[in-house]
Amino acid sequence: MxxxxxxxxxxxxxxxxxxxxxxxxxxxxxxxxxxxxxxDSIDALELIVLLEKxxxxxxxxxxxxxxxxxxxxxxxxxxxxxxxx
Amino acid sequence: MQITRYCSVNPPExxxxxxxxxxxxxxxxxxxxxxxxxxxHIQYPKFFKMDNLSKLAFLAAEYLLNDxxxxxxxxxxxxxxxxxxxxxxLETDEKHQESIAGRQNYFPSPSVFVxxxxxxxxxxxxxxxxxxxENAVLISPGPDVGQLFDYTGxxxxxxxxxxxxxxxxxxxxxxxxxxxxxxxxKEMAKSFLQPGEMFIFGLSNLERIFNEALxxxxxxGKA
Numbered sequence: 285m286x287x288x289x290x291x292x293x294x295x296x297x298x299x300x301x302x303x304x305x306x307x308x309x310x311x312x313x314x315x316x317x318x319x320x321x322x323x324d325s326i327d328a329l330e331l332i333v334l335l336e337k338x339x340x341x342x343x344x345x346x347x348x349x350x351x352x353x354x355x356x357x358x359x360x361x362x363x364x365x366x367x368x369x
Numbered sequence: 370m371q372i373t374r375y376c377s378v379n380p381p382e383x384x385x386x387x388x389x390x391x392x393x394x395x396x397x398x399x400x401x402x403x404x405x406x407x408x409x410h411i412q413y414p415k416f417f418k419m420d421n422l423s424k425l426a427f428l429a430a431e432y433l434l435n436d437x438x439x440x441x442x443x444x445x446x447x448x449x450x451x452x453x454x455x456x457x458x459l460e461t462d463e464k465h466q467e468s469i470a471g472r473q474n475y476f477p478s479p480s481v482f483v484x485x486x487x488x489x490x491x492x493x494x495x496x497x498x499x500x501x502x503e504n505a506v507l508i509s510p511g512p513d514v515g516q517l518f519d520y521t522g523x524x525x526x527x528x529x530x531x532x533x534x535x536x537x538x539x540x541x542x543x544x545x546x547x548x549x550x551x552x553x554x555k556e557m558a559k560s561f562l563q564p565g566e567m568f569i570f571g572l573s574n575l576e577r578i579f580n581e582a583l584x585x586x587x588x589x590g591k592a
Contacts, residue, residue: 299478299480300418300480301417301418301480302414302417303403303414303417304414304417322414326418326479326480326483327480329479329480330478330479330480333476333477333478333479336476337476
């Protein structure tokens, strides 16, 4: 799990061009949107592409996004759960 | 109408009213833009998400408007933006096209796609400086001073604007050039600047400044 969350942090920084953010700056349980990293709706779409491109997971219901992208941990849990299927 | 300040970006230099304010022999356009941003000591993380065209417009406007008190002296609707550009958003268009070229690797990036219009750079500058007046991006093979003068002048004559950021912004791979002018109504500028600190917004002044600013630049637009 920790290996995946660390990998996710690096991928998030890369795909969202978070130039001044290091992986250790991202709290695994902190909110990704709102106050956390200050991400916006385009960033949310970019995270959906990341899941599909890097993990082969397609989010069928966009309403699920709010729960999946709540934090790095929820993203990692979703990946582990859906990659097993 | 008066030119109250002008700014040119022609790597390795950025000049303000003809004086070098930033210099960096960066190895490519992207590095130069990042370096110029860091030199300005501002915190605007959105900058790193922009394409090079918007980064260039953002930086040129940042240098141009710094300490000019535009948002205090004018209502948001009184300030406008008229940019001219040669390659439109072609660099980002190509990047997007590459991401959708193959069926096996079809992953268009939303954050790239949003920059596949040249007038997005106007939006980025408008958001940053709270500008809500008339705006346009005019596509031309090279800087067309007459077109800029006519279009910007007409907006003032029609009393749509009291202040305008106007000029050339071009970014296509290693071809990076900008020359922006801050144009204000004379009676508004007089309260802020001394007579010797501004120039008449006329064709001869525009041509002279363009020639000085971009004399060594490549200005062959691809659009």
